[in-house]
Amino acid sequence: MPAPVTFTSSVLEPYDRGAELGEHFRAEIAATVAAYRRLFAARAGSRTFDVDLWAGRAWESILDLAPLHAEEIAGIAAGAGRPVHEIAAINARTELLVAANPTGISECSSVVSLPEGRAPFAVQTWDWYHAMSDGWFHWRIPHPDGRVVETVTEFGMLGKIGVNGYGVGVMLNMLHHAHDAARVAEGTIGYPVHLLSRRILDEAQSFDDAWKIAQAPTSASTSLTVLDAEGTAATIELFPGGPGRLDPSDGLLVRTNHFVSPEGEAGCLAATLGTGSATRRAKLEQAFAAGPPASPEQVVTAMTDHDLTEDGAGAICAHPDRDTDPVLWHRTLATVALDVAGSRLDVRPDGPCGHRDS
Known part of the structure; x- marks a missing residue:
């Protein structure tokens, strides 16, 4: 059984902390983005669901409601070399899954x-x-x-x-x-x-x-x-x-x-x-x-x-x-x-x- 990966941030400012994390886990973040795109499509089924549209809405909401966390998300995107709306979508994946299909799984x-x-x-x-x-x-x-x-x-x-x-x-x-x-x-x-x-x-x-x-x-x-x-x-x-x-x-x-x-x-x-x-x-x-x-x-x-x-x-x-x-x-x-x-x-x-x- 593999031990869970533990990462300790070495910087304190939100953007810099995010950039450090994004750079360190660049491959893992790319894999997460890809996995959720597949999952959003599978959950939507025959419904029309524009992932990028909803990811953009998520980013707008985060900028408005959680500006400090928006800085950290922007840092992750920069460090990982990803568009910022993709990282916003990960952070709002529950909201996007509900938008794709309000039904879900019974879990936790x-x-x-x-x-x-x-x-x-x-x-x-x-x-x-x-x-x-x-x-x-x-x-x-x-x-x-x-x-x-x-x-x-x-x-x-x-x-x-x-x-x-x-x-x-x-x-x-x-x-x-x-x-x-x-x-x-x-x-x-x-x-x-x-x-x-x-x-x-x-x-x-x-x-x-x-x-x-x-x-x-x-x-x-x-x-x-x-x-x-x-x-x-x-x-x-x-x-x-x-x-x-x-x-x-x-x-x-x-x-x-x-x-x-x-x-x-x-x-x-x-x-x-x-x-x-x-x-x-x-x-x-x-x-x-x-x-x-x-x-x-x-x-x-x-x-x-x-x-x-x-x-x-x-x-x-x-x-x-x-x-x-x-x-x-x-x-x-x-x-x-x-x-x-x-x-x-x-x-x-x-x-x-x-x-x-x-």
């Missing part, structure tokens, strides 16, 4: 544990398209005041799952809401959800800070599950017209890919993808019905689950269904544990079982 399971007398922690499976199996890395980003942001992300993307030097951690689970299609029809892109995650990692000193940051207008539904070193945690369910909020119950918070907050559940479209999200959440809540887990290892053990429901869904540790289009195969690409008290993350390639194939 997250657990936050707030055990009494112990430090809070969280574990997530990152389930995504098989084509991106080698398209991600562990990025360490120093800040001028000595803080370090650690994130597991894709080549060319500014952030995803991570933890910062203030002891704030973020996990992501994709959602699907009826309001997403309306934003697509308008031809607009909101604040890209992966850039929101990076902004929280860059700026938030507490959950309350993250909640304020997450009020930005979005166009693709996603849940950001945030916890801090003081033991405050909740899921922020982002959707056009949101957000909603879901708090832990008895020291446990489990998230998959359906809306649970009162604000979002009326428009939830998860059932159109099958029973997988509800099944995975029920399995993990049942595994810890007696109380929140005491260690990340307990969570990983519970996540080593391959049992499928009748509709072929519901496995927490996911492997490709090889009877489908290979471009659309999906599986668990990584398992990430967040130690917010220590401002550290641990990432293991592949699913909790440690294997790429079933």
Whole structure:
């Protein structure tokens, strides 16, 4: 099993940091751009979807809503020798996938544990398209005041799952809401959800800070599950017209890919993808019905689950269904544990079982 690639930035200014990353991972970023172009086309199917048009819209939105991150994206593009709209598309890939086709895949399971007398922690499976199996890395980003942001992300993307030097951690689970299609029809892109995650990692000193940051207008539904070193945690369910909020119950918070907050559940479209999200959440809540887990290892053990429901869904540790289009195969690409008290993350390639194939 290959170890994940870890890269530590050596410069602090956004443009220079991006340029350094782009130059270092030039080949990997080119491969990511190509993989997503294939994926956008496969997701669109018979629909007409102009990738470059939507990538340009993404860049305009980033310039308007996230100017500091626009500098970093421009640096990545320069370092990698790519047009800037291609790097914008990677950072807004969730939004572009929704624009290509509002339906998607049921992916990712997250657990936050707030055990009494112990430090809070969280574990997530990152389930995504098989084509991106080698398209991600562990990025360490120093800040001028000595803080370090650690994130597991894709080549060319500014952030995803991570933890910062203030002891704030973020996990992501994709959602699907009826309001997403309306934003697509308008031809607009909101604040890209992966850039929101990076902004929280860059700026938030507490959950309350993250909640304020997450009020930005979005166009693709996603849940950001945030916890801090003081033991405050909740899921922020982002959707056009949101957000909603879901708090832990008895020291446990489990998230998959359906809306649970009162604000979002009326428009939830998860059932159109099958029973997988509800099944995975029920399995993990049942595994810890007696109380929140005491260690990340307990969570990983519970996540080593391959049992499928009748509709072929519901496995927490996911492997490709090889009877489908290979471009659309999906599986668990990584398992990430967040130690917010220590401002550290641990990432293991592949699913909790440690294997790429079933």
